Amino acid sequence: MDLSYSQENEDYRAKLQAFLKENWPLPESIGDLEARKEEFRRRATEAGYMMRSIPKEYGGSEQPLDFLKGEIIREEIKRHGAPTEVVHIGTGRVVPVLLEYGTPEQKAYWIPPTVRGEFMWCQGYSEPNAGSDLASLKTRAELVGDKWIINGQKIWSSGAHKYPYMVALIRTEPEDVAPRHKGISYFLLDLRQPGVEIRPIKQISGEPEFNEVFFTDAEAPLDAIVGDRGNGWNVSRMLLRYERAAFSGINWADSLIQRAVRTARSTMRNGRPAIEDPVVRADLARLQARAMAMRYSAYRDMSMEAVGEPSGDYMMLQKLYLTEFLLKLDDITRDLLSDDLMMLRPGDGADGLKGNAKWVDASLQSLKIRIAGGSSNIQRNIIGERVLGLPRDQVGVNARKNQEAAQ
Amino acid sequence: MNFRLNEDQQQLQGTIARILAADRIQPRTRAVIDGKRAWDEVTWKELVEFGLTAIVVPEENGGMGMSLIELALCAEELGRSAAAVPFLGHALATIAIIEGGSEEQQARYLPGLASGELIGSVALTEGNDSWGPEDWRMKPEAGAVSGRKRNVPNGEIAQLLVVGLEGGQLGVVEVGGGGVEPELFEPLDLTRPICSLDFAGAKIDLLADGPTAALRTWDAALTLLSADAYGGSWRITEMARDYVQVREAFGAKLAEFQAIKHQMANVVVEVEPTRGLYWFAAYAFARIPEKATHAASLAKAQTAEVYDKVARMCTELHGGIGFTWEFDAHIWLKRAMFDLAWGGRPQRLFVRAAAETDW
Numbered sequence: 201m202d203l204s205y206s207q208e209n210e211d212y213r214a215k216l217q218a219f220l221k222e223n224w225p226l227p228e229s230i231g232d233l234e235a236r237k238e239e240f241r242r243r244a245t246e247a248g249y250m251m252r253s254i255p256k257e258y259g260g261s262e263q264p265l266d267f268l269k270g271e272i273i274r275e276e277i278k279r280h281g282a283p284t285e286v287v288h289i290g291t292g293r294v295v296p297v298l299l300e301y302g303t304p305e306q307k308a309y310w311i312p313p314t315v316r317g318e319f320m321w322c323q324g325y326s327e328p329n330a331g332s333d334l335a336s337l338k339t340r341a342e343l344v345g346d347k348w349i350i351n352g353q354k355i356w357s358s359g360a361h362k363y364p365y366m367v368a369l370i371r372t373e374p375e376d377v378a379p380r381h382k383g384i385s386y387f388l389l390d391l392r393q394p395g396v397e398i399r400p401i402k403q404i405s406g407e408p409e410f411n412e413v414f415f416t417d418a419e420a421p422l423d424a425i426v427g428d429r430g431n432g433w434n435v436s437r438m439l440l441r442y443e444r445a446a447f448s449g450i451n452w453a454d455s456l457i458q459r460a461v462r463t464a465r466s467t468m469r470n471g472r473p474a475i476e477d478p479v480v481r482a483d484l485a486r487l488q489a490r491a492m493a494m495r496y497s498a499y500r501d502m503s504m505e506a507v508g509e510p511s512g513d514y515m516m517l518q519k520l521y522l523t524e525f526l527l528k529l530d531d532i533t534r535d536l537l538s539d540d541l542m543m544l545r546p547g548d549g550a551d552g553l554k555g556n557a558k559w560v561d562a563s564l565q566s567l568k569i570r571i572a573g574g575s576s577n578i579q580r581n582i583i584g585e586r587v588l589g590l591p592r593d594q595v596g597v598n599a600r601k602n603q604e605a606a607q
Numbered sequence: 608m609n610f611r612l613n614e615d616q617q618q619l620q621g622t623i624a625r626i627l628a629a630d631r632i633q634p635r636t637r638a639v640i641d642g643k644r645a646w647d648e649v650t651w652k653e654l655v656e657f658g659l660t661a662i663v664v665p666e667e668n669g670g671m672g673m674s675l676i677e678l679a680l681c682a683e684e685l686g687r688s689a690a691a692v693p694f695l696g697h698a699l700a701t702i703a704i705i706e707g708g709s710e711e712q713q714a715r716y717l718p719g720l721a722s723g724e725l726i727g728s729v730a731l732t733e734g735n736d737s738w739g740p741e742d743w744r745m746k747p748e749a750g751a752v753s754g755r756k757r758n759v760p761n762g763e764i765a766q767l768l769v770v771g772l773e774g775g776q777l778g779v780v781e782v783g784g785g786g787v788e789p790e791l792f793e794p795l796d797l798t799r800p801i802c803s804l805d806f807a808g809a810k811i812d813l814l815a816d817g818p819t820a821a822l823r824t825w826d827a828a829l830t831l832l833s834a835d836a837y838g839g840s841w842r843i844t845e846m847a848r849d850y851v852q853v854r855e856a857f858g859a860k861l862a863e864f865q866a867i868k869h870q871m872a873n874v875v876v877e878v879e880p881t882r883g884l885y886w887f888a889a890y891a892f893a894r895i896p897e898k899a900t901h902a903a904s905l906a907k908a909q910t911a912e913v914y915d916k917v918a919r920m921c922t923e924l925h926g927g928i929g930f931t932w933e934f935d936a937h938i939w940l941k942r943a944m945f946d947l948a949w950g951g952r953p954q955r956l957f958v959r960a961a962a963e964t965d966w
Contacts, residue, residue, distance in 0.1 A: 512879070
């Protein structure tokens with residue numbers, strides 16, 4: 201065990217600080233704020249500080265995996281107030297899949313513009329009758345001539361109303377293929393075509409973030425499938441692995457605690473700041489213990505993976521652990537908010553504490569996190585089966601399969 | 608930078624795990640639980656031979672000169688096995704002398720503790736909930752102490768005691784010198800029996816740097832208990848996991864019911880991440896002392912709370928059999944309750960950790 205920064209790391213930090221000083225803020229002659237941010241990210245990528253896991257030929261900076269350097273970059277960019285790396289579905293999910301399963305042509309076509317932020321992506325996994333039970337999805341693609349013709353419906357596609365590209369799981373093989381997930385393929389689709397209709401769904405937070413996406417004889421070229429035809433399930437599971445390994449959750453947890461502390465400082469209880477209340481302090485420390493547990497479990501996991509040692513099951517638990525963390529944070533902030541909790545947008549001064557709107561929204565969003573990317577109950581099934589070796593549920597399709605086998 | 612065990616550490620943990628294998632230890636612990644033996648001398652002897660008592664002692668005093676990280680890895684295995692050995696008090700007495708003793712004091716006491724020739728323990732608290740050095744009131748007069756101490760681990764067999772004194776001072780009392788009488792109340796955790804000690808003019812040797820050592824010893828206690836809690840949590844989790852795959856009801860294994868499976872999943876999700884916490888507490892104690900109090904307080908409070916919660920849940924999963932003396936689950940359940948209380952209750956420790964932040 202050694203958590204100290206080596207001289208090499210300290211030199212790296214100094215070089216990065218010099219880079220940041222030189223490159224942010226940028227002069228207004230470069231353009232508006234968005235243009236300046238974009239230019240900064242381009243320079244940071246060129247210097248090896250962003251898009252580190254993506255090869256140079258596809259517009260990344262192709263740096264060796266080094267979670268400590270990753271930490272230094274995040275720390276310094278945040279301290280300097282410079283624009284952070286944009287992690288969206290494109291860079292976080294589509295690119296890793298393409299790197300693993302794409303043909304050279306697919307990589308060359310899709311990755312560079314995605315890395316530059318020109319191709320923006322939404323996800324088409326869930327359907328009205330296929331959420332947690334994703335393998336029951338029904339959207340179909342038929343091969344007609346040299347095109348895939350797609351019919352069906354996707355739902356909960358965040359950003360589909362503003363992003364032109366969708367990564368989708370679509371059934372390409374007959375329905376009676378067993379097991380059910382064997383007939384699914386992994387598609388990259390252009391949504392800007394007559395056969396696609398997008399209808400926004402208003403969320404409980406009031407934002408129209410989700411969409412329904414209807415496909416009526418929509419078209420996709422032959423090479424829209426990544427990985428082998430019918431292998432989309434495996435391809436998408438690699439994505440889930442990426443998602444769970446997301447280290448950003450830990451830094452996020454730390455910054456949420458800091459924000460909760462600030463709120464507790466400015467919230468008054470019995471004429472004193474709430475942060476002086478021992479119960480509030482203990483509750484915040486409880487959260488900190490959980491954040492620390494996540495941080496050092498992840499450090500351990502990554503350190504072992506780096507030398508090829510089996511690290512156990514922590515990564516499989518992290519999503520549920522983070523979800524529980526957010527729930528406990530909610531308990532604390534809702535109590536701090538008191539009456540302000542009744543307003544989607546609390547006012548100011550006597551009408552509310554500035555900044556509390558964010559907590560009201562966070563309280564709703566934490567519920568979304570419990571559902572998205574594998575609901576908590578599905579996570580519990582996976583953990584029960586894969587970590588503890590408990591039997592699979594014998595209901596629904598599993599039970600029918602067993603009955604058929606018995607006959 | 609890395610946060611993994613090196614080969615030596617892996618080997619150390621593997622070796623003690625083999626000494627403490629369930630099929631060897633469980634019958635011995637059972638003999639203690641059923642009152643056939645006061646404590647597990649056989650296992651203690653094996654652990655002393657293995658070098659458990661020498662791990663953190665500097666080499667010049669007959670030790671191995673390793674850190675709390677290595678000792679905590681052993682504490683995890685002791686927690687897993689529930690061996691009825693006087694480890695906690697012995698380790699803490701040793702650490703107190705390493706941290707606070709003069710060169711001469713270290714040379715006098717450490718070799719006997721390292722070789723296991725002596726059994727050590729710590730006598731710290733007086734009233735209820737008085738784990739902080741600022742809570743201690745016992746005062747030495749003319750090189751001797753009188754008064755009562757509580758919650759002394761294996762106090763009735765200890766031959767050397769590190770005693771907490773007013774002002775956070777520490778002193779060493781050799782029981783052979785007389786003036787120390789134990790009073791036993793029926794303890795909850797029979798694998799780590801605690802007792803009260805009455806001191807009546809017992810000769811005491813004040814440690815050179817008591818106040819610093821007192822805080823360090825407290826942090827070490829919290830770290831070792833947190834490691835114990837992590838190991839114990841996994842053990843009782845595995846007991847429940849095995850039981851629900853055997854026990855049948857309504858014509859199915861309990862594990863086939865999703866309610867049971869989810870309960871087990873909730874247990875694992877709470878337990879496994881606490882390893883990172885205790886590892887970091889041990890690392891901080893050894894390498895970043897300014898962070899040790901914060902890390903150890905959070906680690907013990909969180910890990911012990913989790914242990915207590917999952918021990919109760921796993922006992923419940925055993926149904927009626929879990930509530931019997933004959934079944935072993937209560938051994939870990941009671942160790943969880945011990946870990947929760949000894950060294951300070953979680954709420955107090957969370958507040959202590961908060962005082963170490965800029966909040």
